[in-house]
Amino acid sequence: MEIISLTYPLQECPAVLKDKKIAVAIGHFDGVHRGHQNVIRQAVQIAKQSGALSAVMTFLPHPKEVLGQGDQYFSCLTPPGEKQALFAELGVDIMIVVKFDLTFAAISPQQFVDEVLRPLHAEHVVVGFDFTFGSKGQGNPEMMRTMGSPDIKVDIVDPLYENGEKVSSTYIRSALEKGDIALATTLLGRPYELDGIVVHGDARGRTIGFPTANVGLSKPFITPCLGVFAIKAKVAGKTYSGVLNHGMKPTFNKEEIRPVLEAHLFDFHQDIYGEPISLEFHSFIRPEKKFGSVHELIEQIGADAKQAKQFFGLA
Structure with missing residues (x-):
């Protein structure tokens, strides 16, 4: 073209x-x-x-x-x-x-x-x-x-x-804001996708058993609501299933800062800092919430990962 x-x-x-x-x-x-x-x-x-x-x-x-x-x-x-x-x-x-x-x-x-x-x-x-x-x-x-x-x-x-409403960009934006990923996928005719670069985060994920790729958006994409999602990520020439948190990390952050995108990819162990990455949103798992302890957070991430694996037929 x-x-x-x-x-x-x-x-x-x-x-x-x-x-x-x-x-x-x-x-x-x-x-x-x-x-x-x-x-x-x-x-x-x-x-x-x-x-x-x-x-x-x-x-x-x-x-x-x-x-x-x-x-x-x-x-x-x-x-x-x-x-x-x-x-x-x-x-x-x-x-x-x-x-x-x-x-x-x-x-x-x-x-x-x-x-x-x-x-x-x-x-x-x-x-x-x-x-x-x-x-x-x-x-x-x-x-x-x-x-x-x-x-x-x-x-x-x-x-x-x-659903009786005209398919439009406004309707899709509204679906993403509400976390209705299934509706956004239906309206688009494909999963909603963001592109970015893997950037350095605080490396806390690996200390609790769930290493994450922190994604810095490369362009002015609309982002879905805060929460946890089942995703597929295209990085380093391959596609991986995973779970992504879009939020303020309230368990660790005492002050509200801009939201971050953190993707935990299943069966993935490579160093991909600086690599381009594409994220496909397939399902909304839950809203973001604050936990009383790191232990509670670890248990919830495990449950989130299990739910995402079930969605993709991996568990």
Whole structure:
């Protein structure tokens, strides 16, 4: 998959598109959840049928971040690198990343069609039913269909529902905040995943029989609620099952500090400080709590590990 970074106003059509047409799915696509996948797969299918290149157009940073409409958008479900990998898995040929700044935010819906889509040789656009574009989100899919006629066709994808609620990034964030990992997995169509680096902690885990990998996040990921989770970790070229605590370590800490991610991997004995690690969240085991003694903590960690092993069919 090829990556094209663009800034408005476009100076010229990117070389890879000079003599090509594209079928393009447009959206921010944070999470690349099942609803997003429906939009993207439709663009990929149309491209295959028409002989065009399949493309995804997304925006960086998040429009609401630039427009000051929410601090929560500084963190995301899928930072750009993760998004790129997921688009590639869906068979996308080209990822178009448009810099979202105040200049781009001010263009009219008609300018978006005439000065962005047409110069990129878009012959088919696929968007979700609630997609908006242009200054103050004045444009909607039906307007795009009218403005793009006759050379740009527009497909509008209906929403996808789960439990009577629209599948959305907001719904996934809410599920993670509540520790509903099963729901988040269903909405995403895959386990929720974080990437980071194994960093030095206080090394207390090994003294109580449960050595842990302390994970420093490498990107601004949304993190699940505080608590204990059954996880799979990809590190040093292999995948391991394990149990992870996301919390303040209240048994040891007297003052509240920022939460940490500590993963205990089953049957793992390597030194992996400084190694990249990927964490998949598979099940919520329990909320974080403070114990009266280190002995009680050790007993609970043992019980947590047993529950995670049972979840993965290891016990």
